Amino acid sequence: MKSKILLLLFLLSNVLIYSQEKLLHNNYLREGLSLNGQWNYIVDMYETGYYNYRWEPHDGSENPGAGAFFTNKKPENKMDLVEFDFDTAPTLNVPGDWNSQKENLYFYEGSLWYKKSFNIKNYNSSKRYYIHFGAVNYRADVYVNGKKLGTHKGGFTPFNFDMSHLVNAKDNFVIVKVDNKRAADEVPTLNTDWWNYGGITRDVTIYELNETFIEDYSLQLDKNNNKLLRGYIQLNGEAKANKEVSISIPELKLIKIFKTDNTGVAKVEFSVKKLEYWSDINPKLYDVILSLNDDDISDKIGFRQITTQGSDILLNGKKIFLKGISIHEENPIRGGRAYSMEDAKLLLSWAKDLGCNFMRLAHYPHNENMARLADEWGIMVWEEIPVYWTIDWKNQETYKKAEQQLTEVISRDKNRASVIIWSMANETPQSEPRFNFLSNLAKTTRTLDNTRLISAALEDHGKVGDENTMIVEDKFAEVVDILSFNQYYGWYGGDVDNIKNIKWDVNYNKPIIISEFGAGAKQGYHADNLTRWSEEFQDLLYKETLPTLAKIPQLSGITPWILVDFRSPRRMLIPQQEGWNRKGLISEEGNRKKAFYTLQKFYKELKIDD
Numbered sequence: 001m002k003s004k005i006l007l008l009l010f011l012l013s014n015v016l017i018y019s020q021e022k023l024l025h026n027n028y029l030r031e032g033l034s035l036n037g038q039w040n041y042i043v044d045m046y047e048t049g050y051y052n053y054r055w056e057p058h059d060g061s062e063n064p065g066a067g068a069f070f071t072n073k074k075p076e077n078k079m080d081l082v083e084f085d086f087d088t089a090p091t092l093n094v095p096g097d098w099n100s101q102k103e104n105l106y107f108y109e110g111s112l113w114y115k116k117s118f119n120i121k122n123y124n125s126s127k128r129y130y131i132h133f134g135a136v137n138y139r140a141d142v143y144v145n146g147k148k149l150g151t152h153k154g155g156f157t158p159f160n161f162d163m164s165h166l167v168n169a170k171d172n173f174v175i176v177k178v179d180n181k182r183a184a185d186e187v188p189t190l191n192t193d194w195w196n197y198g199g200i201t202r203d204v205t206i207y208e209l210n211e212t213f214i215e216d217y218s219l220q221l222d223k224n225n226n227k228l229l230r231g232y233i234q235l236n237g238e239a240k241a242n243k244e245v246s247i248s249i250p251e252l253k254l255i256k257i258f259k260t261d262n263t264g265v266a267k268v269e270f271s272v273k274k275l276e277y278w279s280d281i282n283p284k285l286y287d288v289i290l291s292l293n294d295d296d297i298s299d300k301i302g303f304r305q306i307t308t309q310g311s312d313i314l315l316n317g318k319k320i321f322l323k324g325i326s327i328h329e330e331n332p333i334r335g336g337r338a339y340s341m342e343d344a345k346l347l348l349s350w351a352k353d354l355g356c357n358f359m360r361l362a363h364y365p366h367n368e369n370m371a372r373l374a375d376e377w378g379i380m381v382w383e384e385i386p387v388y389w390t391i392d393w394k395n396q397e398t399y400k401k402a403e404q405q406l407t408e409v410i411s412r413d414k415n416r417a418s419v420i421i422w423s424m425a426n427e428t429p430q431s432e433p434r435f436n437f438l439s440n441l442a443k444t445t446r447t448l449d450n451t452r453l454i455s456a457a458l459e460d461h462g463k464v465g466d467e468n469t470m471i472v473e474d475k476f477a478e479v480v481d482i483l484s485f486n487q488y489y490g491w492y493g494g495d496v497d498n499i500k501n502i503k504w505d506v507n508y509n510k511p512i513i514i515s516e517f518g519a520g521a522k523q524g525y526h527a528d529n530l531t532r533w534s535e536e537f538q539d540l541l542y543k544e545t546l547p548t549l550a551k552i553p554q555l556s557g558i559t560p561w562i563l564v565d566f567r568s569p570r571r572m573l574i575p576q577q578e579g580w581n582r583k584g585l586i587s588e589e590g591n592r593k594k595a596f597y598t599l600q601k602f603y604k605e606l607k608i609d610d
């Protein structure tokens with residue numbers, strides 16, 4: 001009997017995985033209590049705080065043993081044995097990865113426990129309290145006051161839990177077990193070309209909410225009618241059915257009232273007479289206020305249409321060229337994962353200087369500041385999930401993990417005008433299971449959001465018997481709106497001198513984005529332009545590649561690889577790499593390489609013919 005109960009409890013604890021609440025939308029502009037700052041931590045290589053010595057999880061038991069770290073247990077008397085203490089443990093800053101904060105954690109992949117104590121000012125037992133994480137890489141097991149809230153997997157997307165039933169005004173504590181071990185069936189998988197930074201890498205915030213509150217909403221310009229705004233408002237709480245909710249846009253002198261249905265959802269649809277459209281040239285954002293009774297939340301939303309016609313991309317009906325750059329989520333100057341508005345300003349100001357109106361946020365969802373600032377500064381955005389290289393295509397659980405991350409990023413950024421493309425994957429090897437996997441992701445994306453375009457970074461390869469012709473043949477190219485592919489002629493194969501003779505023969509009447517090309521260069525290393533790793537070599541590759549790509553008739557944009565050198569465990573050549581992928585146009589110290597100016601000039605002189 002006892003073992004049956006234990007089994008049931010164990011199964012229940014597994015059911016809790018993925019059981020976090022629906023995302024609280026626009027946490028960005030809601031007022032909250034920040035839990036950022038110093039958190040105590042314990043490194044737990046052997047998962048001693050999670051499993052007992054029979055390798056059974058402590059949190060599967062009603063009476064977790066003295067070794068369970070999430071209980072925050074203290075010795076009750078001088079005889080008592082407790083082999084951990086958060087209060088005497090060292091601290092890490094949150095948000096922030098552990099690798100860049102502590103030298104001895106630089107290469108660490110494994111489990112690490114965080115703990116933070118908190119009080120809730122003006123605590124009111126009739127309110128609801130949510131704890132929200134911007135991102136934790138990769139798996140987070142979250143406990144409040146010794147009880148488990150749930151588990152989240154996926155290192156780059158937000159999640160939240162309702163912890164109302166567990167918190168009080170004073171002396172609360174939250175404990176998070178973070179595990180960044182890579183695994184073959186996860187997303188991403190074992191092999192990536194970026195640093196696997198572990199930790200609570202984005203903000204942690206507590207939100208105080210009314211019993212019934214606005215949980216989620218969307219407001220977008222209809223893709224076919226540029227005078228129609230559409231979306232929904234979703235309430236959460238006991239009294240969510242048949243409630244009046246309103247949307248107002250003061251600048252347009254407009255207030256609209258809607259009623260929720262039995263599930264707490266109000267469909268929103270109304271026409272507007274005059275609207276200034278968001279674009280890269282005029283990044284117009286409107287203040288939008290949503291109200292339930294006298295509880296308001298506000299947002300800043302831009303309205304625009306992004307469509308394709310033949311091989312053109314149209315922004316508000318006008319052909320555009322996407323002058324882009326690929327970016328990893330790193331602030332090389334501070335070191336480590338980027339997370340703050342200051343980090344976003346640094347990266348986006350470099351992209352602006354380069355002359356970009358577009359950026360590819362590779363290879364996973366970046367922190368929300370990036371899309372928010374892009375909204376304000378007029379930079380269009382490609383967002384991507386880490387379905388990278390060889391994912392476990394046949395595994396349904398792996399698919400669910402990818403779909404969950406996709407759903408979470410769409411949920412978070414669905415009201416950002418700057419975000420124009422959802423990318424499903426990067427450089428994935430072709431097969432039937434992969435086609436089904438990606439097609440299902442595309443299907444989900446279209447159901448969740450039909451106002452944006454779908455793409456994926458595919459690959460080209462040489463044509464048999466014609467070494468100067470490259471082709472892209474991929475069944476998934478039929479599914480996407482924009483055909484994007486990475487190409488490294490002159491770096492991973494082919495002669496830099498021969499780039500000018502290369503042709504791309506792409507038989508799809510769709511817009512093309514070259515989602516990557518590039519070459520590695522150590523900033524400050526000068527040699528003749530055929531010497532690898534020299535700034536001159538990288539510059540030559542850009543000088544040869546840009547005009548060659550420009551001849552592709554369907555070319556609608558490029559996002560060269562990459563804005564800044566970034567850390568990668570795959571790049572250990574000394575002295576050229578030293579743990580950095582050197583394809584950046586800017587070094588880790590912020591110094592511009594020669595090719596930066598070549599791309600800048602290309603963008604400046606680029607003419608778009610209608």
Ligand code: GCB
Nearest residue numbers: 193426427486516561581583
């Ligand atoms: C690629 C990958 C990117 C790598 C890059 C490289 O094709 O998409 O993640 O970092 O090549 O530098 O090799």
